[in-house]
Amino acid sequence: MSWVFALLGLVFGSFANVLVHRLPRRESIVWPGSRCPHCGAAIRWYDNLPLLSWMMLAGRCRHCAAAIGWRYPLLEGVMALSWGGLAWHFGMQWLLLQGLVLSFLLWTLSVIDLETGLLPDALTLPGMAAGLLLAWSTGRLQDCLLGMLAGYGLFWLIGWLYLKATGQEGMGHGDYKLLAMLGAFLGWQALPFIIFFSSLTGAVVGGLVLMRRGAGWRAELPFGPYLAAAGMIWFVWHDSLLNWYLGWMAPVP
Numbered sequence: 503m504s505w506v507f508a509l510l511g512l513v514f515g516s517f518a519n520v521l522v523h524r525l526p527r528r529e530s531i532v533w534p535g536s537r538c539p540h541c542g543a544a545i546r547w548y549d550n551l552p553l554l555s556w557m558m559l560a561g562r563c564r565h566c567a568a569a570i571g572w573r574y575p576l577l578e579g580v581m582a583l584s585w586g587g588l589a590w591h592f593g594m595q596w597l598l599l600q601g602l603v604l605s606f607l608l609w610t611l612s613v614i615d616l617e618t619g620l621l622p623d624a625l626t627l628p629g630m631a632a633g634l635l636l637a638w639s640t641g642r643l644q645d646c647l648l649g650m651l652a653g654y655g656l657f658w659l660i661g662w663l664y665l666k667a668t669g670q671e672g673m674g675h676g677d678y679k680l681l682a683m684l685g686a687f688l689g690w691q692a693l694p695f696i697i698f699f700s701s702l703t704g705a706v707v708g709g710l711v712l713m714r715r716g717a718g719w720r721a722e723l724p725f726g727p728y729l730a731a732a733g734m735i736w737f738v739w740h741d742s743l744l745n746w747y748l749g750w751m752a753p754v755p
């Protein structure tokens with residue numbers, strides 16, 4: 503069954519590419535149909551197949567031969583891998599649906615954040631609603647509602663303290679809403695791990711990038727992808743993580 507979900511992942515990866523291109527530009531996501539951003543020529547359905555068309559066209563527009571970015575096949579590929587992997591890991595159960603929705607939102611948001619530094623409300627707000635709806639269907643509404651509010655509140659508080667201490671904004675408000683969305687999907691129990699893991703990886707990777715670029719610490723680096731990675735790791739492996747942590751903390755007999 504996993505391959506069916508991998509194929510579906512390709513299709514939704516293609517849709518994710520549309521969102522990545524249009525949401526930050528505030529364009530409609532349903533109309534008009536796909537166009538080449540370089541020459542404006544309409545893209546026919548046979549040139550718009552996930553992965554296949556990009557390879558057939560060797561990564562160039564059929565009309566003007568402008569390069570089509572690597573992001574298109576890459577996002578379709580990782581979506582196919584994610585959805586196939588989730589189906590293989592979880593099998594047919596409610597959790598799978600939750601994972602598919604969450605991974606779609608997280609990949610789309612991460613790529614938008616990397617490209618533009620934005621985390622559009624048009625994704626995070628419906629994402630919170632979807633998270634709560636799925637939580638309600640699995641009887642976890644209380645945990646997840648609390649997770650959403652605590653997620654937003656925690657980052658708001660950290661942001662406020664940071665502003666007081668340094669006189670500048672440390673995080674974007676989009677990051678608050680992304681953590682709230684993760685809380686709505688995963689429950690408040692996920693928040694400590696997400697904050698710990700994302701800050702740690704963000705600091706390490708950010709530090710390496712800044713060292714290479716030689717830029718000052720003020721340079722704005724997107725934080726969304728680290729939150730997204732932490733959220734997805736928690737979603738798939740939280741049982742093992744908790745067992746490992748509890749085993750670590752248990753007193754030696």
Ligand SMILES: [Zn+2]
Pocket residue numbers: 538539540541542543563564565566567568
């Ligand atoms: Zn073109």
